[in-house]
Amino acid sequence: MNKMKKRITLLVLVLALVVLLCSACNQSETDYLAELDQNSATYVQDYNAMSATVFAENTYRYTATIYTENLSNFDYENREMPTDKLDESQEERKKWAKTNVTYSFTRVGADCYVEMTVQEPVLDESGFPTFSDEKFKKPVYQEDTVMQLWSYSNGNVLLKVDGTTVYEGEKGGLSFAALEGAHRVLKYASDEFDLLSAYVGSPSTEGLFSVEQRKWFGKKILASQNYLVSNLAGNTESFRSSALASGYKEDLSFDWSRVSTVSTNTVCLTTKKNKLISFEYYNEIIGAYQKTATQIWNGETVTSWYGDRVFAEKSVFEIEYPSSKIAVEIPSV
Amino acid sequence: MDQSATLEKNLLTDKKYLKKKDYITFSMARFAAAAITGLTQGYLLIFYTSVLGISPVAVGVMFLVAKIFDGFNDPIMGTIVDKTRTKYGKMRPYLLFGAIPFGIITILLFLPITSMSSSLKIVYMYVTYILYGIIGTVVGVPLDGLPAVASPNTDERTKIVSISRVVGSIGEQSALVLYSLFAIFLSMKYSYMTMGIVIGILAPVFLILGGVAIKERVPSSKETPKILDGFKYLFQNKQFLAMILSNLLTFFRNLVSASIIYIVTYIYCNGSLNIAFALPGAIASMIGMLFAPKLKKIMDAKQLFIAATVFHSVALVVVFLVGFKVPWYATAALMFFAMLPVGILNVVPHLMAMDTLDYWEDKTDKRQEGVCFAIVSLRSKVSSAFKDFFLAYLLTYFLFATPLTTISDHSPWQMSFAQEGLFMIFTIIPAALNLLSIVPMIFYRLSGKKMAEIQQRLVVRRAEEFGDMFAEEEGGALVEAAEIVDSQETGCSDGAYESVLEETVAAETAQEIFRTASATESESCPSAENGAHVTKADKESEKTCDTEKDEGGNDDE
Secondary structure (H helix, E strand, C coil), X not given: CHHHHHHHHHHHHHHHHHHHHHHCCCCCHHHHHHHHHHHHHHHHHHHXXXXXXXXXXCEEEEEEEEEEEEECCCECCCCECXXXXXXXXXXXXXXEEEEEEEEEEEEECCEEEEEEEEECECECCCCCECEEECCCCEECECCCEEEEEEECCCCEEEEEECCEEEEEEEXXXXXXXXXXXXXXXXXXXXXXXXXXXXXXXXXXCCCEEEEEEEEECCEEEEEXXXXXXXXXXXXXXXXXXXXXXXXXXXXCEECCCCEEEEEEEEEEEEEECCEEEEEEEEEEEEEEEEEEEECCCCCCEEEEEEEEEEEEEEEEEEEECCCCCCCCCCCCC | CCHHHHHHHHHHHHCCCCCHHHHXXXXXXXXXXXXXXXXXXXXXXXXXXXXXXXXXXXXXXXXXXXXHHHHHHHHHHXXXXXXXXXXXXXXXXXXXXXXXXXXXXXXXXXXXXXXXXXXXHHHHHHHXXXXXXXXXXXXXXXXXXXXXXXXXXXXXXXXXXXXHHXXXXXXXXXXXXXXXXXXXXCCHHHHXXXXXXXXXXXXXXXXXXXXXXXXXXXXXXXXXXXXXXXXXXXXXXXXXXHHHHHHHHHHHCCHHHHHHHXXXXXXCCCHHHHHHHHHHHHHHHHHHHHHHHHHHHHCCHHHHHHHHHHHHHHHHHHHHHHCCCCXXXXXXXXHHHHHHHHHHHHHHHHHHHHHHHHHHHHHHCCCCHHHHHHHHHHHHHHHHHXXXXXXXXXXXXXXXXXXXXXXXXXXXXXXXXXXXXXXXXXXXXXXXXXXXXXXHHHHCCCCHHHHHHHHHHHHHHHHHHHHHHCCHHHHHHHHHHXXXXXXXXXXXXXXXXHHHHHHHCCHHHHXXXXXXXXXXXXXXXXXXCCCCCCCHHHHHHHHHHCCXXXXXXXXXX
C-alpha cells in the first residue's frame, strides 16, 4: 500500500505541475501587442493585394446578403434595456432585415456597365419585417428592383431604375443620395458604382484586436477583428488607448458604467487562384446598460452595469468571374 | 456427470438471489452514471469554448492530458478495489460515498464562471475535469464490477448486465433530450448550467439507491491486470496490435457525433435540433449493431470492418456534397444512413479482440482476457482524448469565434470559413481520415478461414482437456462435435466456421460443460492471472463475472 500511496502522490504532483504550467502558458500582454503591431503592417499589405484583384477585372459579378438587426427600444440616453416583458411596448423588439443584392460589372476600355438587382423585405409601419410564415419567420419580399448604369469614356452616365431613365448627364452631377427617396435601391449604390468597393474601402488598423491568416486547399483567408470604444461624450477610440478598456485577448473587458457603446468589426477576405472570391463584414454594437436591484438583507438599491448587443450587421459578398472565353460586352441602352 | 457437480450446477442456475428491485435500482444507477458521462462527453467542449470563451486549443490540450491520465486511472482503481475489505463489501462503499461528490463535480463542471480571468478559467477547467475523471473512476470501476459479485447465479449476472447496459445507453442520451428541451427556453449558458444541476442532483440519488439495494454475495478473487503487462501483451500479439492501432485511428469518425452540437448551434442556429440529429444517428447505429451478426455470417470481421468503414466514409462524402444550405431535415435524413455502419464498427472490434485471444491461445496456450480488455479500455479513452484534441485544433484552424465573456450572453458571428469548417468536421474530414483505420488492417491476418482452423484446434484441445471429467455421453458429444468440425474439407468457408460449430454441437452443451467445470473448480470466478493458462471454460465463466465491455453504444464517447 505504501507503494500505491507513493504512486498516487507522484501522479497528483505531476498533475499539479501540468495545471500550473498550463495556466502560465498564456501569452503576456506585451508580447501580444508586439505581435499585433507586427501583424498590422502585413495585414494592410495583404488586404490591399487581395481586395485589388477584383477591381482589376474587366468583368465580375457577385451576390451580396446584407442582414441587419437593431434592438429598436434600447434606451441609448438612459442606457437601459427593455426589461418588462409583460408590457408589450417594453418587450425586446428586434427589428431585422435581410436584403439580397446581385451585382454585375462590365468594363470595355473606359466604358463601364453596372447592373444591380435588389430584393428587400416588406416592413410594417414600425419597421418590423412581415412574414408569410410566422412560425418559421419566412419574410415577405418586395418585387425586385433593377438598377442599370452606363458610364462612358466621355464622362457621361445614364442611370435607369426598372427600365426608366432617372438620370442622364455628367458623372459629377449624379447623386445617388439625392435620388434615393424615389428609388429605394439607390441607397445600395455608391459613388464608385460598386457596393463592394464601398465596403472594402481601405483597411483599418484602428483598434485592431486580432489578425489571422489561413490556407485551405488553394484558398487564402485573411481575417481581422477590431474593437472601438465610445465614451459618454461620443468620442470613439481604440480599445488599446481607451481608459475604459482593460485586459487583452479573451480577458478584454470594459468599464460599462462609463462606456456608451463598443463597436466590434470582423472582416474576412478569401481569395482563390489570386482572385477575391468572398468578402465578409460583420459588425456588432454593444450598448452599455444598467440594472438596478434591491438587496434583500439591507434594502439598499444597487446599480450594476452590463454590455449587450443592440445592433448587428452581417454582409457577405460572394464573387464570381465569368469565363475569359466569353466575350465582354456592354449591353445597349 | 458427478453428482456434486450437478448439484452445484443446479444451485448456481436455479436459485434466484436478485429481486426485481435489484434489477431496477442497479439499472437506474447505470442510467445515472451514463447520464453524467453523456453530459460531459457531449457538451463540455462546447461549454468551455462557447460559454466560458476559453480558447479551443487550451481546451483540447486539457482533454488530451486529462483523458490519457484517466485511462491509467482504471487499473489503479481496480487494484484499490481488489484490496478493499469493508463490511459493506469491496465495491459498494465507493458507489455510496462517491455518488455525492460525483454529482457535485458535475455541477461544478458546468458553472458559468464567465467573470474569471482566462488563466483562472483554465486552471478551474483542469482541476474540475481531472477531479471529475478521478471521481468518475472511483464510482465507475466498482459500478462495472458489481454485477460480477451480486449473485452466484450466472443467468442472473448475465441478465442484470444486459438490462443495465440497455438502460445505461438510454441514460447517455438523457443530456441530449434535456438540452434540446432547455434550449427552447433558455440561453446556451443557462441551458448547460441547468443540465449540470439537474443531472448533478438526480444522479447521486440513483447511484446511492443502487449501492444500497444491491448486495455483494460473491467474493471476487479476480486480480486487476497490470497495465505494463498489457503493453507487453500488446507488442507480443501482433494481431492484437494491428487491431488496436486500427481502432485507435477510428477517433476520426467520432468527430461526427462530437460536432453535432456545433452544427445545430452555428449552422442551423437552433440548439433544439440537437435531438433531431443525434437521436436518429443513435438509432441507426443500433440498427447497424443488430445487423452485425447476420453480416458476420457472410464475411469475416476484417472484411466487415473495412466494408463498414468505406460505406460510412462514402455516405459522409455524399452529405458533404449536398452541403449545408439545404433544409436541416435533409441533412439529418442523410446522416441517418451515414450512421448505419457505425453500429457495426462498434461491435466488430470486440469480435476481433476475441479472435486475437483465440489466436494467442492457439499459439501460446495462454489466454489473457484481463490484459486484453484492459488495453481495449485504455485505447477507448486515448481515442476519446485524441478526438477532443483534434476537434479543438480544427475549431482553432477554422477560426471558430469564441465569445468575449465581458459581453452578456455573447454569441459572436461565425465567418463563412468557420461554418464551412464546422460542416467539414462533420462530414468530409472524418470521411477521409477514417479510411486510415484500414491501413493497420493490412497486417491483420485473422481471416475467417484462418480463424476456422484456429477454432478447430482449440475445440479439440479443450475437448481433450475437459472431456474426461464428465460422463462419456456428454464429453463424448463434445469430442464428436470436434471430430465433425475437424473432418470438414479444408476448413470452413470464410465466416461460416461458427455456423458449423452451431450445427454440429452441442456448442451450448460444450459451454454448459465449461461453466460447470469452472464452477466446480472454484466457487468464484476464475482468476484471469497474467500468463496463466486460462481456458475457454474460464473465459465463458468470466464473461458472466466481468461486466462485458459496452457493445451497445459508441465506446469511444
